[in-house]
Amino acid sequence: MSNEKNIDFIIRAFDDFDNFIIAGHQEPDGDCLSSQLALSSYLKRRGKSTKLVSAGPFNRPEIKNWEKYFTDTLTESDCSGRTLAIVTDCSSPDRTGPLAEQISGLPLMVIDHHSSGDKFGDYRYIDVNSPSTTLLIQRIIESSGEVLTDEEAEFIFLGFCTDTGFFRHIGSGKPDVFQAVSRMVSAGVSPNATHRVITGGRTHNSRRLLGRILDRSRLYYDERLIVSWEVLTDRKELDTLDRDSDSMYQMFQSIGGVEAVVVIREERENFYTVGLRSNNNTDVGQIAKEFGGGGHQKAAGCSLAGDRESVIIKIISSFERSFT
Ligand SMILES: [Mn+2]
Known part of the structure; x- marks a missing residue:
């Protein structure tokens, strides 16, 4: 080679x-x-x-x-x-x-x-x-x-x-x-x-989807990690496949004190893709890799099977060594 x-x-x-x-x-x-x-x-x-x-x-x-x-x-x-x-x-x-x-x-x-x-x-x-x-x-x-x-x-x-x-x-x-x-x-x-x-050409409903995801978010580890999710019914009700990930992460990453972002997306029942972003030295590429995914130090992704709460808990736990 x-x-x-x-x-x-x-x-x-x-x-x-x-x-x-x-x-x-x-x-x-x-x-x-x-x-x-x-x-x-x-x-x-x-x-x-x-x-x-x-x-x-x-x-x-x-x-x-x-x-x-x-x-x-x-x-x-x-x-x-x-x-x-x-x-x-x-x-x-x-x-x-x-x-x-x-x-x-x-x-x-x-x-x-x-x-x-x-x-x-x-x-x-x-x-x-x-x-x-x-x-x-x-x-x-x-x-x-x-x-x-x-x-x-x-x-x-x-x-x-x-x-x-x-x-x-x-x-x-x-x-x-x-x-x-x-x-x-x-x-x-x-x-x-x-x-x-x-950045242009977005639909009104893609913005409303963003609103739902922003509204659901929860903070962990002294507000250093933010987690949110998108469910199948969001896309069905709003008739959009486009959530404009770049704007979404930008909004989350601009929150003072937030060092990492996790957004999980329901692809089908009990199956989620996970998007990870880092504002600091946390290597989210490494975290994604633990779950069979990959990416970069500051942006990565993986997918996980299971119900939503268990997927969220698994991902949050994987940040433990970064934040404690
Ligand atoms: Mn690339």
């Missing part, structure tokens, strides 16, 4: 294949899909053929229009010949959902920035210090001697803004990140237009 930071090894590997199946995680976000789209554009410029796959769903408003570029199933002919599967923004193979099985026989490249997960894949390009996977795609394109097309820059910037909360999550000492953004702007990106794409 290659050194995970060896970009030349990755770029050279592209020469060994003609066809590329580019996959990402299920419930894709802007970073995942933009990485796939920008990489596909670049490989096509190199004369390669690409197939974009995603298990979906494309619920978030900023990615809704992209569903047409992706397929959720592969045929046998897609996987024949000199074909490389590439998985972006994905910390473990099962995060791709049903696609994992379909690409399992192919040589595999992983391009990712998550801190936890399995070491899978034959070619790995991993940088946990990168704020987004799209920045890794930019690095690959530029290291091969190319400049970003305007379309690639737009995808890369959107993915970057998705994962950084429009620059909010970037700490000090990362001038290279801003230099990379400067090159995106040189290629034609408009931060204002991207901000509207990411």
